[in-house]
Amino acid sequence: MTRSDHAQCGFTLVEVMVSITVLSMILLATVSALRTFGNTQTSLQSMTHRVDEVRSVSGFLRGAIESTVVPQARTGGLSLGGSGGRGVQRGGLLGNGESLQWKSILMFGESYGGSFLLRVAREDNLLMLRWLDARTLDGPEPDWGGAQGWPLVEGLQEFSVAYRGEPGGGWVDYWAEDDGAVRWVRMSIKSKNRFWPELIMQVPQ
Numbered sequence: 001m002t003r004s005d006h007a008q009c010g011f012t013l014v015e016v017m018v019s020i021t022v023l024s025m026i027l028l029a030t031v032s033a034l035r036t037f038g039n040t041q042t043s044l045q046s047m048t049h050r051v052d053e054v055r056s057v058s059g060f061l062r063g064a065i066e067s068t069v070v071p072q073a074r075t076g077g078l079s080l081g082g083s084g085g086r087g088v089q090r091g092g093l094l095g096n097g098e099s100l101q102w103k104s105i106l107m108f109g110e111s112y113g114g115s116f117l118l119r120v121a122r123e124d125n126l127l128m129l130r131w132l133d134a135r136t137l138d139g140p141e142p143d144w145g146g147a148q149g150w151p152l153v154e155g156l157q158e159f160s161v162a163y164r165g166e167p168g169g170g171w172v173d174y175w176a177e178d179d180g181a182v183r184w185v186r187m188s189i190k191s192k193n194r195f196w197p198e199l200i201m202q203v204p205q
Contacts, residue, residue, distance in 0.1 A: 050194070057152050058199050064118060065185060065201040068093060069103040093182060093203060097173030098122065100161050100185065101142075103134055119144055120152070120187075127153035127189065158190035181205055 011019075093102040099121035107113035115134040119142075120127065130147040162171040164184040171186060182203055189196040 054196055062201050064104045067104045068204050095161055097160050117142055122156055122159045125156050126151045127156045127159055153191050155192040160188045162186040
């Protein structure tokens, strides 16, 4: 083997540097792709969890409102706010722009259920559902301090309730005693920097 043949068997320094550069770019692209895939998977899981949360909470609230116990007489409804008239009195609901409580029929599992007084309101950064057994209520003002509760939404930033009477009427954040029966309830929820689709529910009459 001549000296010239031996020199042609190896790689030049330029070829080695080019190969290392190309390999580094391939590795960088691979790492970036894997990182993007991981972030996408995390985002999809977060979005799926959020969609499931919206669906389950909305379904529960809609079902609970549709199961509202309708008073037999107009004077048998709930009342709130004394003589100020700033509470929903008729149709089995009462509330204002920040909370809502109503009497509903619920089933907890297959063997436990009945008539409960429910309350949905903001508590710090939670949208809390609390309930009291309607058979144990004593007095016009329920004691919600010791009521059982369950957080419906975590990371709550905004929550408001609005009411409508007749079709085509405007939404208001309270319901005067002489305005008739409330027919629709609208809830607006914002959590984790995102607004939920507005939840509009029809109240039994």
